[in-house]
Structure formats: structure tokens, C-alpha cells
Amino acid sequence: MLPRRxxxxxxxxxxxxxxxxxxxxxxxxxxxxxxxxxxxVSVPFKWYPREELFTHAAAWRLLDxxxxxxxxxxxxxxxxxxxxxxxxxxKVTWLVHQYRAAYELAGTIYSEFEHVEPDLATRRRLIExxxxxxxxxxxxxxxxxxxxxxxxRYNGLTAETLYHPPRLAARLHGGPAGGYILxxxxxxxxxxxxxxxxxxxxxxxxxxLVVAGTGTQRAVFERLAESLGVASRVQFLGEVNDxxxxxxxxGALAVVYPPFDEDFGYVTLxxxxxxxxVITTTDAGEPSSFVIDGVNxxxxxxxxxxxxxxxxALSVNPAQAVQYGLAGHEWARxxxxxxxxxxxxxxx
Numbered sequence: 190m191l192p193r194r195x196x197x198x199x200x201x202x203x204x205x206x207x208x209x210x211x212x213x214x215x216x217x218x219x220x221x222x223x224x225x226x227x228x229x230v231s232v233p234f235k236w237y238p239r240e241e242l243f244t245h246a247a248a249w250r251l252l253d254x255x256x257x258x259x260x261x262x263x264x265x266x267x268x269x270x271x272x273x274x275x276x277x278x279x280k281v282t283w284l285v286h287q288y289r290a291a292y293e294l295a296g297t298i299y300s301e302f303e304h305v306e307p308d309l310a311t312r313r314r315l316i317e318x319x320x321x322x323x324x325x326x327x328x329x330x331x332x333x334x335x336x337x338x339x340x341x342r343y344n345g346l347t348a349e350t351l352y353h354p355p356r357l358a359a360r361l362h363g364g365p366a367g368g369y370i371l372x373x374x375x376x377x378x379x380x381x382x383x384x385x386x387x388x389x390x391x392x393x394x395x396x397x398l399v400v401a402g403t404g405t406q407r408a409v410f411e412r413l414a415e416s417l418g419v420a421s422r423v424q425f426l427g428e429v430n431d432x433x434x435x436x437x438x439x440g441a442l443a444v445v446y447p448p449f450d451e452d453f454g455y456v457t458l459x460x461x462x463x464x465x466x467v468i469t470t471t472d473a474g475e476p477s478s479f480v481i482d483g484v485n486x487x488x489x490x491x492x493x494x495x496x497x498x499x500x501x502a503l504s505v506n507p508a509q510a511v512q513y514g515l516a517g518h519e520w521a522r523x524x525x526x527x528x529x530x531x532x533x534x535x536x537x
Contacts, residue, residue, distance in 0.1 A: 192226045193263045193537050196254050198272035200234040200245070207375055208455050209285045212332070213268055215356050216283075216533075219526050225534065230254065234271075239301075239311055242288060246271040246318060263537055267326070274322045281533060282326040283351065284336055286452045291315045292343055299379045299449060320344040330532060333453040333475040351529045354521075355455040355462070357431060363464030363514065364439030366507050369397045369424075370468075370500060371441035373434070373456045376404030380448045383413055384470075387493035388445075390417040392501045397422040398445075401429045401437060438463035443486070443503050443510050447496060450474040458524065461485065461517030466510050468499045485517035 197220070199213045213229060220227040232248060235241050249271050254262055255278065267273035269285040291312045294300040302308045323329060323340070329348040331337045337348045355361075370389075374380045382400060389398050400410070400423065407425060414423040429437065438444070444460035444467050451474040458479070460467045467486040469476040482488040487503075489495035503510045 191260075192224055193534075194226045194228075194257070194260065195220055195534070195537075196262050196265045197227065197229050198249070198254075198265055198267045198275055199229055199231040200249075200269055200272050201231045202234050208453065209269055211356050211455070212285060212353075215353075216266070216268075219530055220534070223530055223534075228257075232272075236288065236290075237301075242271070242291075242311075242315060243318070246274045246322075249274040250276065250322075252276070264534070266533060270319070271322075273326065274318075279536075280326050282323055282329050283533060284323070284329060284331045284340065284348065286336060287319055287339070288315060289452075292339060293450060294379075297449075316343055320346065328532075328535070334478060335450065335474045336452050349532070351532055352524050353526055353529045354524050355459050357435060357459060358462055360431070360435050361459060361462040362435070362439055363518070364436075366442040366510060367440040368395060369399045369441060371437055371444045371460075371465075372398060372400045372402075372446070373437075373444065373459070374402045374446070374448070376400070376402050376407045376410060378406055380404075381491075382406070382410050384447050384491070384493055384496060385445050386410060386414050386417065386419065386423060388496035388500055389422060390419045391493060391497035392504065394504065395422070396442070396500070396504050397424065399424050399426065399437060399441070401426045401434065403428050435463075438465060441465050442507060443468055443500070443513075445469075445496070445500065446473070446476055447491065448473055448476070449491075451476055454479075458521050461514070461521035464511075464514040464518045466503065466513030466517060468496065468503070470496070479520075480517075485513050485520065487513075 197217045217227045217229045264279045265277040267282040270288045273282045290300040295302040296304050330351045331348045337350045340346045414420045446456045447470040454476045457476045467480050469480050470491040472491045480486040487499035489499045
């Protein structure tokens with residue numbers, strides 16, 4: 190009997206790699222490991238000008254993925270906007286996120302959408318499109334509770350949250366704490382590395398900040414560190430390879446991760462699997478659900494003063510940081526791929 194065939198759908202911004210790109214590749218690999226013949230179908234994505242959003246949705250709608258080379262494709266798994274516009278009789282969506290700038294980010298500094306009629310009309314059209322296209326799915330799953338809640342709030346759709354381990358889960362390990370806190374992720378305004386830098390400026394002593402990642406705001410963050418007089422305590426590494434990333438986690442005192450309303454955030458789980466505490470904020474989204482204040486890390490107000498207090502407390506009490514990290518590890522190690530794959534392929 191021939192193996193079942195599954196296509197994983199990806200919208201890829203050329204030259205950009207992040208958590209979503211890591212997820213779809215790991216998902217495809219996990220499916221192959223379970224014996225499914227799996228292919229990743231990727232279509233380049235561009236979100237500007239805004240009309241391009243609907244153009245790319247139409248491009249996915251025009252694709253016929255029902256069969257390939259005369260053999261049927263048994264299932265497609267859509268991931269993020271606009272991949273779920275694809276047509277297929279067995280479409281399952283594991284939603285990474287919608288086009289968030291048109292949803293809860295609209296009207297904030299993190300979105301190009303404002304509360305003016307042309308933008309409101311585009312948002313309404315986009316939300317209606319999402320509701321229809323996602324509603325075609327045989328099942329809707331999400332990667333996080335924040336995504337599930339957003340789907341219910343804006344689209345009136347019910348979904349099931351499926352957590353999964355990060356790509357480096359098997360390689361991550363603990364290690365003695367060094368004299369630095371760690372920031373991992375894209376250097377964009379929504380990740381709020383600037384908040385960490387402002388907090389560091391209020392923490393006396395030699396504790397330093399190591400920043401790993403690339404993005405459009407690197408120069409802005411570097412100038413901020415310079416203006417606050419902490420440039421010598423902030424190290425920007427750019428993109429790092431997996432080996433270095435594993436060791437950066439292992440050697441950190443703590444991982445500071447204060448994004449705005451993050452949908453999932455591999456960083457939190459990677460830190461826990463490295464037996465490191467996480468310092469995050471009340472408005473960080475899913476990370477603030479993972480982190481239990483005073484148990485496996487700290488959850489503070491979204492301001493530099495509160496963040497600085499939490500960093501300072503761990504810097505003077507490294508034994509507490511170790512205890513938090515061990516508690517995070519006990520929870521994170523229970524998240525595996527087995528249940529996730531079982532749910533995504535149910536019925537095949």
C-alpha cells in the first residue's frame with residue numbers, strides 16, 4: 190500500500206527566516222518520520238501595498254493541490270495567512286497566525302493599519318475572507334491559546350490549541366550561569382529589544398546583555414544602547430548557528446523575552462529546555478501564559494523599571510534563577526510531537 194501523501198503549505202517572505210519557517214520544516218520532517226509522503230509547498234509572500242494581501246490570497250486559491258502526477262494528495266495542512274485559502278477536500282489548518290496587522294495590532298505602532306475608513310474597509314474585507322477560508326477546514330488547530338482566542342474573537346471560529354516542541358529541543362541543555370542575560374529573536378520593534386536595553390541601563394554592575402538575531406531595527410537598538418551609556422554591556426551577535434545558540438542558552442543567567450502579544454514564542458520553551466528562567470511581561474501574549482511569576486521566571490509590567498527590577502533580583506540571587514530554570518524544564522519537557530501529529534493526521 191502506498192503511503193498517504195500530505196502537503197504542508199507555507200507562505201515565505203524571501204530572505205526571511207523565523208519561527209514560522211522553522212515550524213513548517215519541522216512539521217514536514219516529523220510527518221516523514223511517521224511514514225507519510227510529505228512535500229512542502231511554498232509561495233513567496235509580499236504584504237505591501239495592501240492590495241497585495243488579496244492578490245496572494247487569490248494565488249493560493251487558484252492552486253490545485255488535490256493531486257500530483259496522477260496520484261491524489263490525501264491532505265493539505267495550511268499554516269498561516271494566506272495558505273489557508275488553498276482549495277482541497279481534506280484541508281486542515283494548523284494556524285500559526287493570520288495577518289496580525291489587520292487584527293489586534295491595528296491602530297498600534299506595530300501596524301500600518303489605522304482607524305480610518307479605507308483601512309477599516311480593508312480590515313473588514315480581510316477578516317471576512319479569513320472567516321470563509323478558514324471555515325472550509327475540516328479541522329482548525331492553532332499553535333497557541335492566543336491564536337485560538339483571536340480566532341474566536343474576530344472570526345467566530347472554534348479551534349483546538351496544539352503545542353509542539355521547538356526545533357532544537359533534543360539538543361538543548363543546561364549549564365553554569367555566566368554574567369549575561371540573553372535576548373533571542375528578530376530585531377523588530379514588536380519584539381521590544383529596546384525595552385530590555387532600557388532595563389539594563391537601570392541595572393548597576395557588570396551584567397551584560399547578549400542579543401542574537403537579525404532584523405530591520407538593529408541599528409536603532411545599537412544607537413539606543415549608545416545613548417544610554419550601555420553600549421559596552423550590549424553585544425549584538427547577528428545571526429548565530431545552532432551550535433552557538435545552544436551554548437548561548439546554556440551559559441545565560443536568564444532569558445529576557447518581552448515581545449508584544451506574541452503568538453507562541455519558541456524562545457520561552459528553548460530557555461526552559463536549557464534550564465533557564467524567563468523574564469517576560471504581562472502583555473507578551475503566550476509567553477506570559479507559559480511563565481508563572483515566581484515559579485519558573487518572572488512576569489513584570491511592560492516597562493523598563495519593572496523589567497529592570499526582575500533582572501536585578503536574579504542577578505543578585507543566581508540560586509533563584511537556577512530554581513526557576515529547573516521548574517521550567519520540568520514543564521517544557523512534557524511537550525512532544527506525538528499528540529500534535531496524531532491530531533493533524535486524524536482520519537487518514
